[in-house]
Amino acid sequence: MSSSVQFIDGCWSAGKGKTFSSIDPARNTAVWSGESADDSQVESAVIAARKAFPEWSTRSFDERLAICQRFSELLGENKEDLARVMAEETGKPLWETRTEVGAMIGKVAISERAYKERTGTVENEMPGAKAFIRHKPHGVVAVYGPYNFPGHLPNGHIVPALIAGNTVVFKPSELTPKVAEFTVKLWEKAGIPAGVLNLVQGEVDTGKALSAHPQIDGLYFTGSSNTGHLLHKQFGGRPDKILALEMGGNNPLIVTNVSDVDAAVHNIVQSAYITSGQRCTCARRLFIEAGEKGQAVLDRLVEVTKNIVVDDYEAEPQPFMGAMISAKAAAGMVDAHNELVRLGGKSLVKSTHRDTQTGFVTPGIVDVTGVDNIPDEEYFGPLLKVYRFTKLDDAIKEANNTRYGLSAGILCDDEETYRYFFKHIRAGIVNWNKPITGASSAAPFGGIGASGNHRASAYYAADYCSYPVASVEAENQSMPEILAPGLKF
Numbered sequence: 001m002s003s004s005v006q007f008i009d010g011c012w013s014a015g016k017g018k019t020f021s022s023i024d025p026a027r028n029t030a031v032w033s034g035e036s037a038d039d040s041q042v043e044s045a046v047i048a049a050r051k052a053f054p055e056w057s058t059r060s061f062d063e064r065l066a067i068c069q070r071f072s073e074l075l076g077e078n079k080e081d082l083a084r085v086m087a088e089e090t091g092k093p094l095w096e097t098r099t100e101v102g103a104m105i106g107k108v109a110i111s112e113r114a115y116k117e118r119t120g121t122v123e124n125e126m127p128g129a130k131a132f133i134r135h136k137p138h139g140v141v142a143v144y145g146p147y148n149f150p151g152h153l154p155n156g157h158i159v160p161a162l163i164a165g166n167t168v169v170f171k172p173s174e175l176t177p178k179v180a181e182f183t184v185k186l187w188e189k190a191g192i193p194a195g196v197l198n199l200v201q202g203e204v205d206t207g208k209a210l211s212a213h214p215q216i217d218g219l220y221f222t223g224s225s226n227t228g229h230l231l232h233k234q235f236g237g238r239p240d241k242i243l244a245l246e247m248g249g250n251n252p253l254i255v256t257n258v259s260d261v262d263a264a265v266h267n268i269v270q271s272a273y274i275t276s277g278q279r280c281t282c283a284r285r286l287f288i289e290a291g292e293k294g295q296a297v298l299d300r301l302v303e304v305t306k307n308i309v310v311d312d313y314e315a316e317p318q319p320f321m322g323a324m325i326s327a328k329a330a331a332g333m334v335d336a337h338n339e340l341v342r343l344g345g346k347s348l349v350k351s352t353h354r355d356t357q358t359g360f361v362t363p364g365i366v367d368v369t370g371v372d373n374i375p376d377e378e379y380f381g382p383l384l385k386v387y388r389f390t391k392l393d394d395a396i397k398e399a400n401n402t403r404y405g406l407s408a409g410i411l412c413d414d415e416e417t418y419r420y421f422f423k424h425i426r427a428g429i430v431n432w433n434k435p436i437t438g439a440s441s442a443a444p445f446g447g448i449g450a451s452g453n454h455r456a457s458a459y460y461a462a463d464y465c466s467y468p469v470a471s472v473e474a475e476n477q478s479m480p481e482i483l484a485p486g487l488k489f
């Protein structure tokens with residue numbers, strides 16, 4: 001247990017707000033406990049970041065990058081310990097948390113490339129002068145992270161923000177404070193100067209205090225659509241502040257005319273149930289063609305889903321799914337399953353909460369074909385709704401019938417069908433014969449509609465971490481050969 005949990009202006013200190021804790025959802029044991037940052041500590045963190053900004057932003061790019069590279073090396077050296085902390089706090093199996101640390105390590109090199117490619121310097125000759133495009137950091141930015149990737153997703157904002165010269169106040173998910181503390185200690189070890197990266201731990205009150213602080217210049221948020229929409233309202237009328245929102249989805253996956261049934265089922269399972277369905281990119285709605293071919297896919301999916309191994313993060317052999325983030329979240333999945341059945345859906349695979357004290361829940365499938373009033377909600381867990389269709393156009397129309405627009409995919413043998421789907425589907429990630437999860441850090445990552453606000457992250461995070469400055473520059477001034485009308489010299 002730790003008490004110095006806030007990192008403000010280069011110093012660790014205890015929070016002055018109320019106590020909160022994190023629980024290992026696989027074992028129902030306490031992992032971490034500490035006091036939250038109160039308003040005065042959020043204020044100190046923002047002021048420290050403001051004070052550190054002039055020096056950090058005017059350092060050379062290479063100096064800033066060197067610290068990020070050292071952080072990346074330290075992640076490598078501490079990979080196993082960090083993966084274990086992630087597993088304890090989230091319930092995710094170790095194979096998966098190791099992958100998450102790997103993604104964090106890779107983020108630095110990718111962000112360096114993205115910075116140079118998307119926000120580097122461009123020089124053009126013009127008569128008697130040169131035209132430049134350069135980029136400057138915004139200033140103090142707040143970074144909010146979700147619990148499902150407590151390392152990788154906030155890291156996807158923090159690294160490009162720091163590389164670009166911003167200073168950061170990081171507010172992690174209250175469900176994963178230990179991962180945040182571990183990570184920020186590595187930044188400290190990497191030599192991040194005082195005030196450049198600050199950590200304020202706490203629950204929603206801490207988040208509210210930070211987002212409302214008048215001295216932040218921007219906020220980079222990954223989390224639920226509800227919170228994202230609240231932040232968007234809060235930032236209304238503030239065009240001077242940059243807001244990047246990465247939110248949830250109600251993502252569709254269409255299956256039509258596939259010859260390799262097992263390969264299709266594997267792609268469905270990877271799309272719907274990886275991370276116990278706790279990825280914003282997970283498939284929530286599966287459209288399967290009516291008839292024998294579709295039935296063969298569905299039957300095999302039901303069979304494979306029933307056999308998915310759900311177990312402790314340390315179990316050997318490793319399970320595909322670990323516990324969900326909390327016992328409450330797992331119970332919520334069973335409730336959501338029952339609600340779909342109450343609305344008229346047919347349960348094909350029942351979601352079962354293993355016990356009321358842990359987050360273990362088995363993956364579920366409900367056939368909701370022809371059922372009206374299915375809520376357009378993101379059930380953030382391993383629950384898949386099935387829709388049978390006869391015409392592809394109807395499936396695409398229904399797939400688009402959502403306020404969200406994060407990821408979408410089609411599993412089909414012929415390219416023409418994919419091209420048609422691509423043209424008509426609305427989403428920020430559109431895949432063919434691949435899972436719709438597992439988005440690359442080397443590509444833009446974001447959604448439309450209620451999934452985001454057109455400020456895609458991952459490779460495009462560079463875009464919201466600085467603003468462009470256009471300059472026309474001449475070493476000497478000279479009089480033009482022809483004066484504008486009405487001027488006399």
Ligand SMILES: NC(=O)C1=CN([C@@H]2O[C@H](COP(=O)(O)OP(=O)(O)OC[C@H]3O[C@@H](n4cnc5c(N)ncnc54)[C@H](O)[C@@H]3O)[C@@H](O)[C@H]2O)C=CC1
Pocket residue numbers: 144145146147148149153171172173174202203204206207208211222223224225226227228230246247248249279280378380406451
């Ligand atoms: N599109 C994307 O890139 C991703 C989106 N997500 C989404 O994140 C969600 C799961 O993450 P959660 O941690 O539950 O999200 P959340 O919205 O509950 O929390 C995210 C952060 O916002 C803070 N917060 C909550 N209410 C606030 C308020 N009123 N004012 C200021 N701050 C507030 C929380 O303390 C936390 O730090 C899912 O909906 C998922 O789809 C998750 C991963 C990736």
Ligand SMILES: O=C(O)CCC(=O)N[C@@H](CCC(=O)O)C(=O)O
Pocket residue numbers: 148149152153156278279280281282436437438439440441442445457458459
């Ligand atoms: O941010 C990046 O570097 C790439 C995006 C990414 O890692 N996406 C993951 C997880 C995000 C989520 O769904 O919670 C994915 O697409 O699986």
